[in-house]
Amino acid sequence: MASLSRRRFLGMSALGSAAALGLGSITVGHAAARGSDAAPAVVIGTGYGAAVTALRLGEAGIPTVMFEMGRLWSTPASDGRMFCPMLSPDGRAMWFKHRTEAPLASLLWLDLVNRDIEPYAGVLDRVRHGDMSVYLGRGVGGGSLVNGAMAVVPRRENFAEILPTVDAGEMYRTYFPRATAHLGVNTIDPAWFQGSDAYRYARVSRAAAQKAGLRTTFVPSVYDLDYLRREENGDVPRSALAGELLYGNNHGRRSLDKTYLAEALGTGNVTIHALHEVTAIAPEPDGSYTLTVREIDPHGTTIRVAEFHTRHLFLGAGSLGTTELLLRARETGALPGLSEEIGRGWGTNGNVMVGRANHLWHPTGTLQSTMPMLGIDDWSNPTHPVFAEVVPLPVGLETWISLYLAITKNPERGHFSYDSATDSARLHWTADQAQPSIRAAKALFDRINRVNGTVYRHDLFGDTRAFESRFTYHPLGGAVLGKATDGYGRVLGHRNLYVVDGSLIPGSTGVNPFVTITALAERNVERVIAEDLAGS
Numbered sequence: 001m002a003s004l005s006r007r008r009f010l011g012m013s014a015l016g017s018a019a020a021l022g023l024g025s026i027t028v029g030h031a032a033a034r035g036s037d038a039a040p041a042v043v044i045g046t047g048y049g050a051a052v053t054a055l056r057l058g059e060a061g062i063p064t065v066m067f068e069m070g071r072l073w074s075t076p077a078s079d080g081r082m083f084c085p086m087l088s089p090d091g092r093a094m095w096f097k098h099r100t101e102a103p104l105a106s107l108l109w110l111d112l113v114n115r116d117i118e119p120y121a122g123v124l125d126r127v128r129h130g131d132m133s134v135y136l137g138r139g140v141g142g143g144s145l146v147n148g149a150m151a152v153v154p155r156r157e158n159f160a161e162i163l164p165t166v167d168a169g170e171m172y173r174t175y176f177p178r179a180t181a182h183l184g185v186n187t188i189d190p191a192w193f194q195g196s197d198a199y200r201y202a203r204v205s206r207a208a209a210q211k212a213g214l215r216t217t218f219v220p221s222v223y224d225l226d227y228l229r230r231e232e233n234g235d236v237p238r239s240a241l242a243g244e245l246l247y248g249n250n251h252g253r254r255s256l257d258k259t260y261l262a263e264a265l266g267t268g269n270v271t272i273h274a275l276h277e278v279t280a281i282a283p284e285p286d287g288s289y290t291l292t293v294r295e296i297d298p299h300g301t302t303i304r305v306a307e308f309h310t311r312h313l314f315l316g317a318g319s320l321g322t323t324e325l326l327l328r329a330r331e332t333g334a335l336p337g338l339s340e341e342i343g344r345g346w347g348t349n350g351n352v353m354v355g356r357a358n359h360l361w362h363p364t365g366t367l368q369s370t371m372p373m374l375g376i377d378d379w380s381n382p383t384h385p386v387f388a389e390v391v392p393l394p395v396g397l398e399t400w401i402s403l404y405l406a407i408t409k410n411p412e413r414g415h416f417s418y419d420s421a422t423d424s425a426r427l428h429w430t431a432d433q434a435q436p437s438i439r440a441a442k443a444l445f446d447r448i449n450r451v452n453g454t455v456y457r458h459d460l461f462g463d464t465r466a467f468e469s470r471f472t473y474h475p476l477g478g479a480v481l482g483k484a485t486d487g488y489g490r491v492l493g494h495r496n497l498y499v500v501d502g503s504l505i506p507g508s509t510g511v512n513p514f515v516t517i518t519a520l521a522e523r524n525v526e527r528v529i530a531e532d533l534a535g536s
């Protein structure tokens with residue numbers, strides 16, 4: 001434990017000083033020298049799967065280089081803040097956009113939420129693919145910089161149904177506990193929740209759900225809940241209570257740069273290169289790989305394009321990023337052995353958002369913590385399983401709105417094709433495919449509205465729809481475990497090439513996915529290091 005904290009401390013110091021000095025490369029001690037163009041192992045991306053992989057490679061003594069297309073977020077800008085506020089965003093909010101694209105498009109049909117901004121390497125991306133947009137985190141830490149911090153372990157029977165070839169016993173005995181410990185998962189004190197002004201909104205939703213006979217549950221979090229209490233007491237600067245979430249939290253959030261990535265750097269064997277995008281993968285005759293890497297400045301100008309060599313290549317660029325790299329490699333003939341399964345089995349985790357209007361005598365509060373703590377668990381429903389989280393609407397005004405992110409069981413899957421004109425992966429997903437999710441969410445919220453005499457809000461998503469299913473926070477699949485890869489993420493058709501992220505999961509986890517992605521990465525990398533890298 002002492003060496004773990006020392007490692008974490010060393011890593012966090014390295015992250016802090018690299019940012020202060022304006023360096024894009026972060027390392028502790030002698031780890032793969034800056035300027036070198038080769039390393040025994042490369043990890044693409046710095047999200048959950050990537051961070052686990054880098055830590056375990058570093059611990060095994062294997063010099064490892066990580067490439068992350070987003071920037072490092074670890075020191076304040078000239079306004080004293082690292083991340084910009086949600087209600088007055090600037091370029092730091094989004095990845096090269098001229099205007100913010102928040103999920104909640106309007107209030108009373110007015111676009112009160114979005115603002116014009118300068119294009120910059122901001123922390124949240126919205127990738128548009130026709131009828132489906134995908135929200136992603138960009139930066140050292142990937143999705144952990146912007147997500148709702150809800151750290152949910154799926155029910156065992158649900159996990160076993162989704163990934164039947166994985167030994168569930170081993171996952172629940174070893175890898176889920178390992179993942180939650182390293183991620184710093186904590187759970188709210190129910191007594192504090194009961195008395196907190198900032199969770200009035202969640203208590204109002206809980207009462208409405210319980211009146212309809214539904215079960216509610218607390219949702220574990222990787223936001224530091226001790227810090228949250230101190231925010232409410234006025235002892236520390238506010239973050240969750242200051243409306244910070246989607247564009248990053250200046251305090252309180254246990255993002256990966258404070259956990260797995262800090263530990264990985266602290267091994268002394270891991271180097272992170274921020275603002276470095278891997279654009280192509282090519283095999284060499286000796287079985288190693290050459291990557292093409294584009295380095296940019298935070299304004300998007302290309303600084304250089306260089307080649308980098310490695311023997312073991314781990315793809316942790318997220319469902320969209322990893323799938324695109326592999327699809328491009330297959331379709332351009334660079335990696336001709338890749339299977340037809342690349343690009344298949346993609347899903348939205350059944351995401352749907354919905355808002356309800358409460359009665360005037362049930363105000364939801366002007367102060368709302370951005371960190372969700374409560375879910376309505378109707379996953380046992382035989383016709384329409386739903387796990388609906390109560391999410392905040394932190395606009396600083398009384399709105400009487402209850403807002404939810406519903407996770408549903410949607411069997412529909414999308415797939416990707418390669419578009420040679422734009423050299424990118426194109427998602428094939430139609431609006432119709434979201435209908436099973438909408439039906440399930442509607443069944444649950446009709447029941448709540450009926451019993452409580454309440455109605456849907458139709459003014460939140462830019463038109464008059466009550467159910468928003470045109471975006472997902474939870475993209476999953478594209479290189480599914482046991483189909484595009486073997487049972488441990490080794491990509492079929494090419495040696496020493498691995499998928500380590502959410503692409504492995506076939507479209508659904510039934511709960512928020514990052515704990516599952518983390519635990520699966522822990523399981524897979526343990527096997528891969530033992531069998532493929534021993535003696536490297």
Ligand code: FAE
Nearest residue numbers: 045047048049069142143147148150278318321502512514
């Ligand atoms: P991910 O975290 O997406 O990391 C991929 C990284 O690779 C990113 O940093 C990319 O910038 C980088 N990258 C991509 N392409 C390249 C390239 N070519 N070269 C270099 N770098 C590249 O991957 N999940 C939960 O469990 N609980 C929640 O409360 C929750 N809330 C969410 C809220 C929002 C707004 C969002 C966007 C997501 C949320 N999620 C939540 C989903 C969760 O963050 C997501 O499943 C994980 O981050 C996915 O982890 P991966 O390791 O797959």
